[in-house]
Every structure is written in C-alpha cells, then in structure tokens.
Amino acid sequence: MGGEHRSIRKLLGRWLIWPLIALAALSAWSAYLTAVRAARDAYDSALLDPALAIASQLRRDREGNIEIGLSKIALEALRVDSVDRMYFQVMGRSGRRIAGTAHIALPPNMYPELAYDHNYYDSVIEGRRVRVAVLGVPRSGGRVLVQVAETVEKRDRLVRDLLLSTLIPEAIFFLLAMLMLGYGILRGLKPLERLREEIDSRSAADLHPVNENDTPKEIRSLVRTLNNLFNRLDGAIDRQRRFIANAAHQLRTPLAGLKTHAELARDEANPNEIRALLDIIAGETERATRLVNQLLALARAEPGVGHTPCRNPINLRELVDHATHFWIPRALAKDIDLGFDMGDAWIDGDATLLRELLGNLLDNAIAYTDSGGAITFRTYTHGSKSILEVEDNGRGIPESERARVFERFYRIRGTGGEGCGLGLSIVAEIADRHAASVEIKDASSGTGTCVRVVFNSMQETVMQA
DSSP: OTTTTOOHHHHHHHHHHHHHHHHHHHHHHHHHHHHHHHHHHHHHHHHHHHHHHHHHTEEEOTTSOEEEOSOHHHHHHHTOOSSOOEEEEEEOGGGOEEEESSOOOOOTTOOOOSTTOEEEEEEEETTEEEEEEEEEEEETTEEEEEEEEEESHHHHHHHHHHHHHHHHHHHHHHHHHHHHHHHHHHHHHHHHHHHHHHHHTSOTTOOOOOOGGGSOHHHHHHHHHHHHHHHHHHHHHHHHHHHHHHHHHHHHHHHHHHHHHHHHHHHOOOHHHHHHHHHHHHHHHHHHHHHHHHHHHHHHHSTTSSOOOOEEEEEHHHHHHHHHHHHHHHHHHTTOEEEEEEOOOEEEEEHHHHHHHHHHHHHHHHHTSOTTOEEEEEEEEETTEEEEEEEEOSSOOOGGGTTGGGSTTOOOTTOOSSOOSOHHHHHHHHHHHTTOEEEEEEOTTSSSEEEEEEEEOOOHHHHHO
16 A cells, blocks of 8 residues: 555655645736736836827828828827837727828727727737727717727746846745755654653663653653653563562462472382372372463463454353353262252453453352352343352352452462462452452352452344344
C-alpha cells in the first residue's frame, strides 16, 4: 500500500505548500487583472482625445455631405505615436464610410445611442490587436460614428511593468515562505526525532519512563502512552522473572527428591525396598508433572503470552456438565458427594481457559475436602451477571488469608496436601482475562468455602442467534 512509508514531513509539506502555491497563483492572477485594468484606465481616456478632435471638425460640404475639416497633415498629427500605430474611421448613417485610414470593425452590440456617447472595445486590424474608442456624434440628417484604434504595445508594456513590480516581491516572499516553512517543519518534528534517538539508544532492559516535561504538549500524550507501555512491559518482565525464580525453586524440591530416591534404588539390593523407592519416585514424578502442567496453565492464562483467546458463546451450565465427568472418579475415591444446582448462564469466553479455571476450582475443592464431604456446583444469572460457584464443606479459608491465596506459590500454613499454591492464581488470571471477578466467602452451611466467579452475562437469545 502507498501509506506503508508515509512521511509526516512530506504530508505536512503537501498540506501547507499546496495552499501557499494556490494563494500565490491567485495573487498573481489578481495582480494581472489589476494591471490590465490600470493600463486600460490610463490609455483609454487618452485614446478618446483624437476621437473628440475629429468629431469637433465634422462639417457638411456644399453638397450636404459630411466631411472632416482637417488637413491631411493635421490628421497625420493625430496618428503620431512613438510606440503604437493609430487608425481612425468615420462612419455615416446606414454604415456608410466617410473617411478613415483602415477598416475598423463596428463595436459588437454597443453602438452609441445617445449624443456624444462613447465606449471602448478590442478588435484586430491587419493581424494586430488594437484598442478602439468609439464616439457617437449627432448631426442633422443622422448620426456619425467616429472610431479611433490604437495597437496595444504601450498597454502590454505597462501591464508587464506593473506585473513585474508586483510579482517579483511576491516571488521573493514565496521563496522565503517556502524556506521558512521547510525549516519550521524540520524544527517542529525535532522533538519526535529526539524521542526516536533516545528510545533507539536504550538497551533492551532499559524501560525507565521518558521525561514528559521535555516534550511539547502535542506529543506528550504519545510519550505518556509509551511510558504506560514501558510500565506494563516492566511489570510483565518482573512477573516473568519472579515466575521463573519461583518455578525453579518449586521444581528443585521434587527433582532433588527424584534424584535421591533414584540413587538409593540403584544401590539397593532388596527387591521390596526397590519397589518402595520406585513408588516414591512415581509419586514425586506425578507431583512434578502436576506442577509443570500448572505452570503451563498459568503461562497460558497470562495476557499476551502463549494462548491466544478464542471467544465464543459459552453456557456455564454445559461447561460444568462436561468438565465434572473427568473429576467424578477422584471424588468417589474420597467418598465426596458432588451436587449440582444448575441454571443457564451465558458468557462470551474462551472454552480452553474456562475449563482450566473450573478444573483448578474442582481440584482445590476435592483436595481440601475431607472424606465423606460434599461439593456443590451452581451456575445462574443475577441481573447482568452470569455466576459460577463451587462450594465445599471442607476446612475453609480464614478471612485473613483470602486475599493472599491468589498469590503465586502461596500456601496457608498447616494445610498439608500436595498442592503447590498455583491453583487460585490460575483462576484469578483466567477470570481477569474474561473481565470477571473472583470472590471467596464462607459456605452457606457455615463450614467450608464458596468460591464465586462473576462474569458479564450475554442474553441466551443473542448467543443462539
């Protein structure tokens, strides 16, 4: 596309220079019209004088015909001009030519009607442009038309001189304006160039904010947006750094255990002891695998990392129906009763991430509910919200710990179990990706925990459309 490498400098130049060029052209045209008008006004009045002189010498001869009472020398004197050539013609009634030095065309649609009316028009004589003054003179027996024509060399010279006296200063002004405009654009874009140089000179790890006070207010919003981006990137890098450090710490324990028990099994001769050690290795491998899977799930849940959300209409009731089948054997192994209080609750969400969210809620509930306990699932709508609840009658979460359980790798002291403190962190990340909120409250029975995830709902009719 032509806009891939658009230049702000060129764009500003086009928007500013073309109007300036148009203004200069308009000014030149206006100056030309003014010069032509001035030349006509100056020379038309002088051109009328010979016509008046000829009109004053019109008389009748003995036979009653109109003639000019000027000698040939006097008529030639009227035509004397150092630059232009002059012509005259006298026309009687009915277009009869009385006298003249050349044939001058009659005025188009402007024959003088009143006594001593005069007018001017342009014509051509012998291939040369002329300006004609025409004068109507009343005489007994009819009107007489006196025409005096003059070539336009003096007029053209005056127009040229007037134009040059006007256009040369305007051209100088235009060139100076173009230079100042170009310089102004370069100076105006200098802050952007300095910003580019500053960011370009930074290392990949340098994400400190750009100083907004040194930037013009026109680009301050851009700098503020860049600083916000730097802050988000810095936060993301810091979270990633802490995530890697925590993951390495958490993986170190099961890996060290695996190594120790593998070495013991290698040196052990007793088959029973070897079997026992292998059972321990299998358990530690399972815990390590579970930890790795949760780390991957947390990475997918983080915005801008890994998994790209694919939003679709989802009914939370159907999501729970499909997901709980996988967990029923584990619940039965602990003699935990699974209960369901389900209603339609439509949201716009990512099915993969939502299954991960529900799986972590179920895993926590089963892990921290004693044998013989109960877990209840609820999905319903309340106003403009779609709600998912997982409630158990297990050990519960103290109110003082409810904010911290969403921190990565945090575990409440004395809870036991085999968890690694990532389950509710994953739930919180996925909920955040769906603009949802997570609440922890006491179970309705007074014993245990109810985790409540509140989504923005969508109408079922819209979802099915």
